[in-house]
Amino acid sequence: MTEAQDLKSSNYNSISTILIDEYPIEKGQKRYYLQNEGMILLGIFDSVFRNKTSDQVKIFILGNAVEGLEYSPLFTFLNLSLPYGKKDIKLFKNNNILVQYAKDSEFRKEREKTFIGQISKDTPYEEYAINNKILDKNNDFIEKKKGSSIFSFGFIFQGQTFGVWNDFKEGKIYISSDYEKSSPYIYAVTTQDFKPNTLLIKSASRNRQWKFLIENYKLGLVYFENQKIKKYSGDVIRMFLTS
Numbered sequence: 001m002t003e004a005q006d007l008k009s010s011n012y013n014s015i016s017t018i019l020i021d022e023y024p025i026e027k028g029q030k031r032y033y034l035q036n037e038g039m040i041l042l043g044i045f046d047s048v049f050r051n052k053t054s055d056q057v058k059i060f061i062l063g064n065a066v067e068g069l070e071y072s073p074l075f076t077f078l079n080l081s082l083p084y085g086k087k088d089i090k091l092f093k094n095n096n097i098l099v100q101y102a103k104d105s106e107f108r109k110e111r112e113k114t115f116i117g118q119i120s121k122d123t124p125y126e127e128y129a130i131n132n133k134i135l136d137k138n139n140d141f142i143e144k145k146k147g148s149s150i151f152s153f154g155f156i157f158q159g160q161t162f163g164v165w166n167d168f169k170e171g172k173i174y175i176s177s178d179y180e181k182s183s184p185y186i187y188a189v190t191t192q193d194f195k196p197n198t199l200l201i202k203s204a205s206r207n208r209q210w211k212f213l214i215e216n217y218k219l220g221l222v223y224f225e226n227q228k229i230k231k232y233s234g235d236v237i238r239m240f241l242t243s
Helices: 004-009 037-049 073-078 105-112 115-119 124-130 208-218 227-241
Strands: 017-020 058-061 089-092 097-100 150-157 160-167 172-176 186-188 222-224
Touching: 017 037, 037 073, 105 115, 105 124, 115 124, 150 208, 150 227, 160 227, 172 208, 172 227, 208 222, 208 227, 222 227
Parallel strands: 017 058, 150 186, 172 222
Antiparallel strands: 089 097, 150 160, 160 172
16 A cells, blocks of 8 residues: 555556455554554555446455454544444445455354364354454543543544543543643654644653653553543554553
8 A cells, every 4th residue: 555656657447346355453563553544545446446336346354353343444444343242244435335244154164074163162263363352442542531630742643633531539540532632742652643733753752751651651550431432542552662
């Protein structure tokens, strides 16, 4: 996708199908989504299909049921969500987009017979790879900030801005979508998010505010107001912990 601009100079009249595999980034990988990835993806589709109608093209985007899938750039950009309950498909955009959360019992039975299926039995990997369940989606550390919280700083990651609030009464730190826009302490986590009136954070260990956040995260004292914030903030914190 980083070379998407090069696609515009080619001719794709004979192409009617695009397939992207392993789209969502799995937890623990040192890979990150691109800034404006939703725009870039649709630009690629537009460059390839141009004026073709919906009955002339097909796009397949495949991936595992990974943590944070619903907050990936494509889902948030197109306002998509996963089907839950008994339904395994959900339609969007005048039925032009179909999201399927596959629960194929026949596939599962065949996978259970394989070597990996046998040795992963009764492990989290079986839930993930065989049963296609999203792991780590729990409500641990999900909590709304209290009125006693004091704004510390904000940060921008993948175009999203978050606020870090210290609550010395509760002994906790909260990360929220609320932040003080006039604050001089709004940090860009990557050069892609760097823009006027922001500070580019290069090392968390050399910054007092970030160091305090990381230390409290290690102590289990950092809370997030919802799952989306938990996913984005967790990616940022893990990035600093492994850098």
